[in-house]
Amino acid sequence: MEKTLLKNFDVPHSGNIDVYIAHGGYQAVNKALINFKPKQIIELIKNSGLRGRGGAGFPTGLKWELMPDDPDVTKYLVVNTDEGEPGTFKDRYLVEKDPHQVLEGVIITAYAVGAHRAFVYIRGEFFSGAKNWIKVIADAYERGFLGENILGTKFNLDVSVHRGAGAYICGEETALLESLEGKRGIPRLKPPYPSKVGLWAQPTLVHNVETLACVPHIILKGSEWFANIGTKESKGPKIFCVSGHVEKPGNYELPMGTTLREIIYEHAGGIKNGRKIKAIIPGGASTPMLTPEHLDVPMAFESLPKVGSMLGTGAVIVMDDNTCIVNAVTHLAKFFAHESCGKCAPCRIGTRTMMKLLGKIEAGKGRDEDIDLLLDLANSLRGTTFCPLGEASTNPVISSIKYFRDEYEYHIKKKQCMTTEVPISDKPESVAKILVVDDDPDFVEITRFILESNNYKVIGASNGSEGIAKAKEEEPDLIISDIMMSSVLDGLDMSWKMQEDEKLKHIPIIMVTSIANTDYASLFPTDQYIHVDEFLFKPVPPDKLLDAVKRMLSSKVSV
Numbered sequence: 001m002e003k004t005l006l007k008n009f010d011v012p013h014s015g016n017i018d019v020y021i022a023h024g025g026y027q028a029v030n031k032a033l034i035n036f037k038p039k040q041i042i043e044l045i046k047n048s049g050l051r052g053r054g055g056a057g058f059p060t061g062l063k064w065e066l067m068p069d070d071p072d073v074t075k076y077l078v079v080n081t082d083e084g085e086p087g088t089f090k091d092r093y094l095v096e097k098d099p100h101q102v103l104e105g106v107i108i109t110a111y112a113v114g115a116h117r118a119f120v121y122i123r124g125e126f127f128s129g130a131k132n133w134i135k136v137i138a139d140a141y142e143r144g145f146l147g148e149n150i151l152g153t154k155f156n157l158d159v160s161v162h163r164g165a166g167a168y169i170c171g172e173e174t175a176l177l178e179s180l181e182g183k184r185g186i187p188r189l190k191p192p193y194p195s196k197v198g199l200w201a202q203p204t205l206v207h208n209v210e211t212l213a214c215v216p217h218i219i220l221k222g223s224e225w226f227a228n229i230g231t232k233e234s235k236g237p238k239i240f241c242v243s244g245h246v247e248k249p250g251n252y253e254l255p256m257g258t259t260l261r262e263i264i265y266e267h268a269g270g271i272k273n274g275r276k277i278k279a280i281i282p283g284g285a286s287t288p289m290l291t292p293e294h295l296d297v298p299m300a301f302e303s304l305p306k307v308g309s310m311l312g313t314g315a316v317i318v319m320d321d322n323t324c325i326v327n328a329v330t331h332l333a334k335f336f337a338h339e340s341c342g343k344c345a346p347c348r349i350g351t352r353t354m355m356k357l358l359g360k361i362e363a364g365k366g367r368d369e370d371i372d373l374l375l376d377l378a379n380s381l382r383g384t385t386f387c388p389l390g391e392a393s394t395n396p397v398i399s400s401i402k403y404f405r406d407e408y409e410y411h412i413k414k415k416q417c418m419t420t421e422v423p424i425s426d427k428p429e430s431v432a433k434i435l436v437v438d439d440d441p442d443f444v445e446i447t448r449f450i451l452e453s454n455n456y457k458v459i460g461a462s463n464g465s466e467g468i469a470k471a472k473e474e475e476p477d478l479i480i481s482d483i484m485m486s487s488v489l490d491g492l493d494m495s496w497k498m499q500e501d502e503k504l505k506h507i508p509i510i511m512v513t514s515i516a517n518t519d520y521a522s523l524f525p526t527d528q529y530i531h532v533d534e535f536l537f538k539p540v541p542p543d544k545l546l547d548a549v550k551r552m553l554s555s556k557v558s559v
Ligand SMILES: Cc1cc2nc3c(=O)[nH]c(=O)nc-3n(C[C@H](O)[C@H](O)[C@H](O)COP(=O)(O)O)c2cc1C
Pocket: 051, 052, 053, 054, 055, 056, 057, 058, 080, 081, 082, 083, 084, 085, 168, 169, 170, 171, 172, 173, 174, 206, 207, 208, 209, 211, 212, 387, 388, 389
């Protein structure tokens, strides 16, 4: 299939507005604003059959029609660039490689629904994506594609960028709106839906990046072109993100309805090292797992539910026959437990309990009854959580027990992993013991998650004195702390006190701090400290953290 959404990806500097225009860019905005009335565009999108690419697959044209058709009502458009679903990396790619394409979608969509203000909400960790958004918006203002009287019409549109702090729940549209309003990102009750009561209680359209990227192409090529691609209920091209044990992980633009077999074997180069497939997660971490018997299922909204899964974001995660399913699901459970916003009890408590039970089984400490307990618990979350995150957290658990119960039983009975045949007791316990000290429990938890996933043993403490007490008791190999804990310079104070203690003075420290605090570096008592200012935007970037940890543990002196 000829590429549409990814057509500019091999064009050098496609994010540059001149290059974009030279490749046909902004013709769709021109055509839409000059040749079409807003209602005609809504009709076009409805006829195309476009459905949202953010996970739920709601019909896009219908969503636009639900916005009030009253020019006196202030309406907003929000571009959801949160993309926190594990396995999903298409929106980031679109924004990094061809951002003007998405901005064209934003302008046309805002014009169609009568919104004069749009907000790009982007996840905190997407540094280059945020930089790109800011640049392309500025360039579009300069060329008259944004601002007042766009292309000489009466249509005005202002767009600005808002960076989130890296919470998965802030991708959920109502939690996103709370966050955009400056509040804690937790979901709102629906109904009312954002199209009626959204940002600052005004009608608001929230869209996924890929959905918006489809819009200019429908304007240029027509709704029939789009509707002729795909299956009966899933139209158009789709970007499938393929990751895991494949030869060529990456983003592949293919027609909706392409089979998993074609995606994995023809496009992603098959399974690494010629191994076999054990399991496939078809639509991002919150969709139920499938097995090789499902390889011929079309990747479409209507066909995946028939085999007990969902299209979700179209993020295909492939696991080969050497994968320990219990281990993989434990990792996913940790993700959901960490990302649960805590608003409702079933999810807040349920996700953590599932994580703990899985951890026990994974470590060979499970009891026979734990598998059914896990299933009971997972089922008790279904239909009882406030938003879909809670229910989504049960999908990997329930589907993996359905297909791989024997692996769970093996872990419990034999106290070893069926896949690797390595007795759990022989696995290295940990490569090092690390004490994480911070008054921000989220920081401690996410750092713990990253480190534990890499086989480090982690102990947490919430302030400097607790840190010293734990360091004496546990004798860690390394401490990760923050200079500015609740009492000013608590971390620095802890470091000085450690110098006075023979037992503690040789323990290296990674001091996480903000750029604004760099001057404090000179106040440190020894050279056993490393200052890492990149961690300003929490959560910590895993690669940077692991790199710093490895460097510090190997040298045990300053870096
Ligand atoms: C926990 C959770 C996380 C979500 N994260 C995202 C996200 O990162 N990006 C996104 O576009 N939609 C996400 N969604 C879906 C949004 O709530 C919403 O349906 C979507 O942005 C609508 O856009 P669309 O109609 O273009 O698909 C998430 C939903 C849930 C429940």
